[in-house]
Amino acid sequence: MRRTLLIGHPGVSWREWLKEHRLGRPFMCLDPSDPVQGVPGQLCFFVGSRPTISRFYGSLDAQRAPHVMLSLVAQALEAAQEDLVVQLFPYRSIPLLRQATLLVAQLMRPTEILVAAGTEMEQAGFPVGPSEIEIEKAFPPLVQMAQRKALWLRMFENCVPHSIDLRKISIEGARLGTGYRFTLEERQKAHLKNSLYAERAGGTLFVVSDVDAEESDVAAALDFSGCTRAHFVAPGMYRNLLCSFARQNGEDFGIGILTEVDWQSFRAQALCTAVPPAPIRILRLGALRVDSNGRELGEVRAWQV
Numbered sequence: 033m034r035r036t037l038l039i040g041h042p043g044v045s046w047r048e049w050l051k052e053h054r055l056g057r058p059f060m061c062l063d064p065s066d067p068v069q070g071v072p073g074q075l076c077f078f079v080g081s082r083p084t085i086s087r088f089y090g091s092l093d094a095q096r097a098p099h100v101m102l103s104l105v106a107q108a109l110e111a112a113q114e115d116l117v118v119q120l121f122p123y124r125s126i127p128l129l130r131q132a133t134l135l136v137a138q139l140m141r142p143t144e145i146l147v148a149a150g151t152e153m154e155q156a157g158f159p160v161g162p163s164e165i166e167i168e169k170a171f172p173p174l175v176q177m178a179q180r181k182a183l184w185l186r187m188f189e190n191c192v193p194h195s196i197d198l199r200k201i202s203i204e205g206a207r208l209g210t211g212y213r214f215t216l217e218e219r220q221k222a223h224l225k226n227s228l229y230a231e232r233a234g235g236t237l238f239v240v241s242d243v244d245a246e247e248s249d250v251a252a253a254l255d256f257s258g259c260t261r262a263h264f265v266a267p268g269m270y271r272n273l274l275c276s277f278a279r280q281n282g283e284d285f286g287i288g289i290l291t292e293v294d295w296q297s298f299r300a301q302a303l304c305t306a307v308p309p310a311p312i313r314i315l316r317l318g319a320l321r322v323d324s325n326g327r328e329l330g331e332v333r334a335w336q337v
Contacts, residue, residue: 033114035140039133039162040148042122045170050117056080057115060108062101062136063122065092065180071187071287072180073274073320075101077108085111088276088284090205090318091331092180094121097205098132105139116140125152134158177328184326191288191303194277196312198298204278206317206337207238207263208270213298214257223252228267228295237262240295267293269337270300272329274318277306286310289322 034057038046047068050059059078061068069076069083073090076083087104089097101121108116118140120133130153137145137158145162147153155162170176203209211233214222219230229240230253237259239245245253250262270293277286286306293300303324304310317337321329 033143035114035116035142035144036118037137037140037142037145038117038119038148039123039145039151039153040120040167041151042124043150043170044122044148044167046119046148046167048168049165050119054117057117058108058112059117059119060104060112061119062094062104063119064089064094065122065176066119067176067179067183071183073318074276074284074287075104077104077111079111086284088278088287088316088318090274090276090316091320092328093319093331094132095124095126095128096319096331096334098128098135101132102135102139105136109140118142123151123153130154180328181326184322184328187287187305188303188324188326190305192306192308193291194288194302194304194306194308194310194312196300196302196315198293198300198315201312202314204314204316205319207233207236207265207335208240208317208337211236211238218256222256223249229298232257232259235260239264240267242266242268265337267295269321269332270317272321272323273332273337274320274322275302275304276316276318277304277310277312278314278316279311280313282314284316289324290317 064073075087075089077085085107134157141159145158147162147164149164149166211231214230219227224230226243227239227241231238237257270290273290275290276284278284286304288302288304291301319331
């Protein structure tokens with residue numbers, strides 16, 4: 033058995049190393065911004081040149097959802113059985129990424145860990161001792177952005193319109209759809225008459241509104257809902273949000289963007305690579321927003337939407 037874990041930093045690329053040293057082994061890339069993924073914002077496990085498992089990530093930032101990353105690792109380890117190469121996300125000295133790195137290493141049990149020279153990382157705590165190697169520099173950020181834009185445009189070429197009844201599916205990766213949805217009458221009683229949507233999840237009142245609420249109305253809404261805090265978001269934050277369609281078993285089968293949400297009927301419009309009619313059981317929402325011209329519009333804050 034030969035299992036290799038590759039750990040680098042944002043200034044390097046494993047592209048040439050993989051060409052020479054992968055040697056036909058199954059390969060998993062845990063960097064959602066790497067062009068090898070085919071579409072940015074997802075993570076893939078490859079057998080040969082073909083991705084056999086993919087998992088929607090919805091962000092270019094590895095620290096956004098490491099729990100999603102670990103679910104792919106578990107799937108890939110079952111499929112790979114013995115030989116495997118895993119390319120980690122560009123490492124940064126952040127506690128969450130440190131813990132995620134150690135967990136990946138503990139799960140895959142590598143026979144060797146290769147660390148790119150210049151990676152600032154505490155090397156204690158790994159199953160085997162890391163070895164430092166020199167690899168090529170990464171392309172400049174503008175070149176990487178241009179690469180991703182080409183991939184976005186190719187994705188949009190394969191997208192078709194879809195209409196999704198949000199009342200009949202599960203929503204992942206967002207606040208939306210996690211709690212009890214208020215009726216129009218309840219929103220009015222809660223002094224949220226200008227809101228488009230409201231729900232209660234635990235102690236948080238979540239409100240979609242394009243009008244700033246008065247402080248007195250927020251206090252009345254909290255009192256009505258029994259919540260201790262309120263979270264407001266503008267409806268436009270959902271436009272161009274990266275999304276994925278998934279089956280009941282969690283398997284992703286289409287990627288695209290939301291184009292609009294009709295809050296009155298609670299239906300979403302999307303452009304997605306899935307072939308209609310799509311058997312959507314889970315709608316996964318990401319953090320990155322991308323328009324149909326391939327321009328990245330930035331990422332929403334964690335659990336903002």
